[in-house]
Amino acid sequence: MKGFRKSFISAALASMVALTAACGSGGGGSVGENKPQATKAANDNGNKQIEITFANWISVEDATKAAYEKMVADFEAANPDIKVKSLGIPFNQFKDQVLISSSGGNPPDVMMANQNFSAAFVGADIAAPLDGMLDADLLNDIVDGSKQGVTYDGKIMAYPWAPHPNALFWNKSLFKSAGLDPETPPATWDELITMAKKIAELKKNESGNPVYGLGINTASHSYSGNMLFRDVLTYGGQFIDDQNKVVFDQGDALKNALANIQELVQAGVAPKGVEIKDLRGMFIAGTLGFHIDSDVGRQIFRDTSGKGEAFDAEWGVTVVPPGATGRSETVFSEHQLLIAKGSKKQEAAAKFIEFLVSKEAMTTYHNMNGVMSARKSIAALPEMNDDDYATIFNKQMETASPFPAKNPVFDNAMKTASDMIILVTEGGQTPESAIGQVMPKIKELYAE
Structure with a gap:
């Protein structure tokens, strides 16, 4: 812990100007x-x-x-x-x-x-x-x-x-255009993926902008790692066990989550190289069918769209549909x-x-x-x-x-975990190869 503190502070001091005496x-x-x-x-x-x-x-x-x-x-x-x-x-x-x-x-x-x-x-x-x-x-x-x-x-x-638990938002207009019932969200994770693919088949909206089915955080950022962890929960995995040992790569959950991300990005169902602010903008612009976000979403959508409460009629929200575990798996920031x-x-x-x-x-x-x-x-x-x-x-x-964030290196681990997303979406590597390259770095952060 002390070593982390010294190294973190030293790095931060080298790259930033400290707050003034305003504190x-x-x-x-x-x-x-x-x-x-x-x-x-x-x-x-x-x-x-x-x-x-x-x-x-x-x-x-x-x-x-x-x-x-x-x-x-x-x-x-x-x-x-x-x-x-x-x-x-x-x-x-x-x-x-x-x-x-x-x-x-x-x-x-x-x-x-x-x-x-x-x-x-x-x-x-x-x-x-x-x-x-x-x-x-x-x-x-x-x-x-x-x-x-x-x-x-x-x-x-x-x-x-x-x-701020993350739930699933959907665009009702895109549902209609794709021949889906705008008042009926997916009941399972597999159904969500099927619907996302159907929406992506629209290719473009009336303004000629690309349409995507599902928003996935694919930029190099700790938030992308956080959302990968959320996906791994859906596929039945965890990040650490009861003894605080890293088990992110145990079983098939991480591999399956990365394979799903890779498939959706390669097929044009999900955009590449985007972060949360990009996905929010796309959802507001009507070019994203599904978007997973926290409860702050509504106010952001209202304010950014310029439509206020009237914009609420254009989307719906539901719990994240269950996947491998049979329950709605998601995370909450706080x-x-x-x-x-x-x-x-x-x-x-x-x-x-x-x-x-x-x-x-x-x-x-x-x-x-x-x-x-x-x-x-x-x-x-x-x-x-x-x-x-x-x-x-x-x-x-x-x-x-x-989030299993009590260890102060967790944020760094999630930033490192986002490298696996980059490797499978931009580097052309298999999920197994990406896991093999990145997981040793994560375990090193945890001194394993």
Whole structure:
């Protein structure tokens, strides 16, 4: 773990400029077993406002900026003694910048993360345990799958904020053009592939743009590796076993998943060399029959299409159809919240997190962006299941698997795993050959 931290930070420092003193929380500090005491400023003057810094990416994304601003405004109105200073960092730069800033003694007080980022922050020893810092009832209210993913060596190191299970979107117009019933999505994985091929037979839409049946992430990126892992689940495989040993290449699941990707790309059913933003654009443009995405999809589709809620009539969403295991296999990414180990304002930071995961904040976030809650009590509320869209994603969450991302090298492993996709879609290699070349590198990352 220490070796990873040193090598990762050194590489990041060589290629990036660290965050400036805008983080402003100071360095040093340690985390005790009990809830931290109030800051000296708050003790000296009850009217003096405490400023906490919040590193996040949702404040700089158009789809979520308004919801973020409202949640922060509501928190500050209810807590006039605390001011939240946003450190908005683009997603692709987020992990590296937070690691560099924190290792340099200038951590943000609260850090947003996903599973991959949290593992890196915990591995770099910049996150504080939340046990004893947040209310015990709040910790006990986390849904089981999410709680498992944030527990490291028996300690809860991050609080799950908004889970994002991946479900299946389909384009109703392309269904009609391909002679399919636009109101009847596929019931099995094999049926999905058959329908995707039928849609791809259209070749082009009315504007002359190429039409594809199924969106697959085929670019060199860790997200492509994440989605390959999702495919492997459908074919009955796993990434690690109960002893945290890499078993990605055991059995036929990985080989079958790569063979399917290779076949679909070569046949023109799936596009080549694309990532999630490309697939979203194609789906919005009406040139992609099926697209697997999280619950943020609807708001992105509405905003980017320029059609708002009217665009909802052009697509449908359902759970990912079952494959080899007989159940709907998918993954969920998750926005998580951490408190910096070096923060001197941990009590105020904890209060901010408790608000962000509260009923008030989560209903705001849900109403504006359709997100769900990782708290059992809130996920079951009628207002969190207010339409068919929310119902589908809550149902999908029942069978969604967390990414096995506790090891901080997981993100690097997924980036490496995407090389197998490149080899079979662009390098002309067989799945067996791609696996043989890449899996030793993944196992080396895990010191196997």
